Amino acid sequence: VATGAVQAEGSVGKITEPMRGSLKGLIDTQAPRGTRDFPPEELRLRNWLFGEFATVSRLFGFEQWDAPVLESEELFVRKAGEEITDQLYNFEDKGQRKMALRPELTPSLARLVLQRQKTLPLPAKWWAIGQCWRYERMTRGRRREHYQWNMDIIGVAGVEAEAELLAAITLFFERVGLSSKDVGIKVSSRKVLQSVLEQYNLPSDLFAKVCIIVDKIEKLPREQIEKELDAIGVPTETVQGVLSAMSIRSLEELEKLLGPNSEAVSDLKHLFNLASGYGYSDWLVFDPSVVRGLAYYTGTVFEGFDREGKLRAICGGGRYDRLLGTFGGDDLPCTGFGFGDAVIVELLKDKGILPEPKQKVDDLVLAMDESLRPQASGIASKLRKSGRSVELVLENKKMKWAFKHAEKCHADRLVLVGAEEWSRGCVSVKDLLKREQLEVPVNDL
Numbered sequence: 368v369a370t371g372a373v374q375a376e377g378s379v380g381k382i383t384e385p386m387r388g389s390l391k392g393l394i395d396t397q398a399p400r401g402t403r404d405f406p407p408e409e410l411r412l413r414n415w416l417f418g419e420f421a422t423v424s425r426l427f428g429f430e431q432w433d434a435p436v437l438e439s440e441e442l443f444v445r446k447a448g449e450e451i452t453d454q455l456y457n458f459e460d461k462g463q464r465k466m467a468l469r470p471e472l473t474p475s476l477a478r479l480v481l482q483r484q485k486t487l488p489l490p491a492k493w494w495a496i497g498q499c500w501r502y503e504r505m506t507r508g509r510r511r512e513h514y515q516w517n518m519d520i521i522g523v524a525g526v527e528a529e530a531e532l533l534a535a536i537t538l539f540f541e542r543v544g545l546s547s548k549d550v551g552i553k554v555s556s557r558k559v560l561q562s563v564l565e566q567y568n569l570p571s572d573l574f575a576k577v578c579i580i581v582d583k584i585e586k587l588p589r590e591q592i593e594k595e596l597d598a599i600g601v602p603t604e605t606v607q608g609v610l611s612a613m614s615i616r617s618l619e620e621l622e623k624l625l626g627p628n629s630e631a632v633s634d635l636k637h638l639f640n641l642a643s644g645y646g647y648s649d650w651l652v653f654d655p656s657v658v659r660g661l662a663y664y665t666g667t668v669f670e671g672f673d674r675e676g677k678l679r680a681i682c683g684g685g686r687y688d689r690l691l692g693t694f695g696g697d698d699l700p701c702t703g704f705g706f707g708d709a710v711i712v713e714l715l716k717d718k719g720i721l722p723e724p725k726q727k728v729d730d731l732v733l734a735m736d737e738s739l740r741p742q743a744s745g746i747a748s749k750l751r752k753s754g755r756s757v758e759l760v761l762e763n764k765k766m767k768w769a770f771k772h773a774e775k776c777h778a779d780r781l782v783l784v785g786a787e788e789w790s791r792g793c794v795s796v797k798d799l800l801k802r803e804q805l806e807v808p809v810n811d812l
């Protein structure tokens with residue numbers, strides 16, 4: 368039989384469900400290639416991390432949004448040679464629709480903004496945590512999914528918006544135990560590159576492609592960058608002008624190159640001043656070689672990095688004032704960042720400050736005798752209604768087992784429902800922290 372199904376006894380010619388287990392052996396229990404499972408011990412850490420993302424977003428008064436992981440492919444098709452679109456997890460669905468699993472959240476955010484273009488109260492300050500996907504030949508063995516925290520501000524043209532986002536990022540780092548000695552944030556503006564390319568009269572339609580190539584400056588040898596720029600038609604003299612501009616390391620030098628009326632210089636000077644107001648100046652590093660690898664950035668760009676230089680970018684973001692226009696809408700000033708769930712965990716591990724959240728329950732309730740199960744269940748309900756987390760032992764276990772289990776789930780109290788105490792309207796409560804035992808009237812629980 369084609370499906371390898373085994374004819375069950377007595378059935379004639381009917382295709383039965385292929386037998387599992389004994390004949391075919393265990394199914395493959397691993398998560399699909401490049402993806403992760405989150406069993407409880409893993410999900411406790413993820414919940415802690417996402418909790419910190421959510422707390423910082425709340426502290427900044429941002430509103431949470433979400434959208435489907437599945438989007439129309441057209442939302443992500445860009446022609447700038449970005450890795451993120453080269454590796455789109457796309458497919459045709461059963462209706463022959465070209466679909467994709469989102470590789471990032473910003474295009475979906477733009478789609479939601481365009482739904483309400485005229486009526487969206489501005490500025491909008493939105494945050495999200497979403498799983499993002501890429502389809503990578505597993506030769507590189509890299510993951511195909513990660514979770515990304517995003518914060519975006521729509522409707523603020525000034526760098527006050529970027530200053531607020533950088534404040535959120537630095538507050539997050541401080542909250543999880545990192546200092547500006549561990550981590551910095553490289554800041555620049557794509558207007559630097561734009562001005563340089565204008566100085567050399569390079570056609571503006573090459574701008575996005577040049578950015579995507581220059582973004583690889585720290586990852587590839589100089590010759591390769593020169594070759595790739597040459598390959599898209601950037602004259603050698605312009606290439607050298609770009610590369611020397613990227614090596615500038617102070618705003619003073621930048622002003623010498625771009626002149627006193629440069630928008631890039633005034634934006635960045637203003638941003639660094641605002642940063643000192645917030646008190647996070649020592650986290651910032653001006654670095655014009657930072658352009659980020661997304662085609663749609665138009666202005667300020669920034670990325671968090673570990674000062675030891677061991678890890679890939681921790682987070683990154685920038686201004687994208689033209690994105691809405693590329694979807695046929697009216698442009699609005701937008702700026703935002705993405706913060707992945709992988710590098711930060713590696714960094715905290717390296718620093719020895721990765722939390723190990725443990726399983727936790729307030730009370731463990733045990734019926735001392737099966738005949739008291741209804742009473743024990745009632746106690747559990749009463750405690751749960753009062754807001755305490757309660758594990759009710761569901762089988763006929765002895766006290767010794769309950770003590771051991773209470774330790775495993777870090778219960779504060781072990782509540783024993785016994786016949787004698789019950790006859791007096793009480794239960795026995797063992798406070799496992801203070802190591803004392805009390806007989807407590809049920810009504811006082």
Ligand SMILES: CC(=O)Nc1cnc2ccccc2c1
Nearest residue numbers: 499500501510511512513709
């Ligand atoms: C370190 C890591 O997991 N990076 C990662 C993993 N999956 C992705 C999926 C889509 C886009 C970017 C991604 C980035």
